[in-house]
Amino acid sequence: MDYEIFDLGTVRLQEGATLSDAKLAYKTYGELNGDKSNAIVYPTWYSGQHYDNEWLIGEGMALDPARYFIIIPNMLGNGLSSSPSNTPAPHDRASFPRVTMYDNVQFQHRLVTERFGIAKLELVTGWSMGAGQTYQWAVSFPDMVKRILPFCGSAKTSLHNFVFLEGVRTALTADAAYNGGRYDKQPDIGLRALARVYAGWGFCQQFYREKIYEREPLGYASLEDFLVAFWEGLFLKRDANNLLGMLWTWQHADIGNTPGKRSLEDALGAIRAPAIVMPAQQDLYFPPEDNEWEVKHMHRAELRVIPGAWGHFAGGGLNPEDTRFIDNGLKELLATEV
Known part of the structure; x- marks a missing residue:
């Protein structure tokens, strides 16, 4: 097993269910420094597991484990964290309760604070559903998150x-x-x-x-x-x-449903972290127009479109040109004083 487990105990979910003996699987890269000021959170995406994120981590890259302590938490439902496939009855298989983006980030926050004692995050970033969790981090914990770069994702799942x-x-x-x-x-x-x-x-x-x-x-x-x-x-x-x-988590993603927020606009306006929001030019799930609207409601956000013909998978680590584009944006953002 190339990952670790954080025991969450019995958790209450946003939709009203409880889940006993909940577990959050995660993997870390690099070393946490003495004052715990070099941490980055990089959540997973739909069906992806931590190793599917590793293409954006490496020597000389923005997410360089020689410099940063990078935490990849696995979403609930992905087969490593608590999921329909690994949870005992009565919450096994199709009876697994509904989990929101908000839930995922609440549990990730517990990992970051309780397991590692981290008070500030240099960056949260992620692709697709990982981008949705990135937005949620910035809304749920605005005093903790210093920068965000969501790529090929959105703050709310559109009707399309x-x-x-x-x-x-x-x-x-x-x-x-x-x-x-x-x-x-x-x-x-x-x-x-x-x-x-x-x-x-x-x-x-x-x-x-x-x-x-x-x-x-x-x-x-x-x-x-x-x-x-x-x-x-x-x-x-x-x-x-x-x-x-x-899929249910994805369909119902909406940072406007964060407790204490009145609307999507209210939640976007509550994001304090400097942000580069990075859609792909021809993404059919998350078109740049949706992110352009979001950025207008954020205080310190820039829209930066990944050019090219790879659609949503511009953020999937397959095309070296797209990887360089994302990595350069991350380097620039991490160099920004906050």
Whole structure:
């Protein structure tokens, strides 16, 4: 096991349920310095686990473990932290309670403060649902978070994004083998269908028009090869109930639902941290227009669009040019005095 577990005990969730013996899986990179002033939190994304974030960590990069103490907390539902697949009855499988972005960040805050005694975070950053958690950190703990860089994500899931996820959910649950979540074997037909729905959204029209999937660094032999090897290969490794649990979290993401906040605008206006908000030019889930609206309601935020044809996966660590763009933004933000 290349990660550690923080025992949360019995937790009360925002939607009203309790979860006994809750656990938060995490991995750290680098060393916490003497005054505990070099910590960064880098949350995971939909279906991703901590090792899926490691492409943005390395020597000479902004997230350099020789300089910073980087904490990657795994979202609840991702199979490592408490999830439908690893929780005993009565909250197992389809009975796993609903978890919000707010819940995830509350538990991550406990990890950061109780396990490590950290009072300030130099940065919170993340991709996709990790970006949603980044926004939530800045709203929930404005005195603690010094800087944020959410990339390819949003402060609230849009209606269009919600509808996309309805297609994903329905494709998976339409498989008779899903059996209302009480399956003994993973519903492979549903997982493959989910992957095919996802494939049309994760990358953009230009990506497919120019057959970028055939070029390096991907190098697939054909479109069908890409759909099977990349997309079906990605989701066949996942648990169906875990995917559906995280999907609910994604659909209902909204920092405006933070206790004490009146609206999305109120929550955005409460963010004090300097921010670079970084959408991808052709992201079909989180288009730049949504982030442009958000930035207008934030005090110290800049919109910086990742150019190119990789759509949402501009933030996925696959294209070196996009990685450099994100890394350069992180370096610039970390160099900013706050």
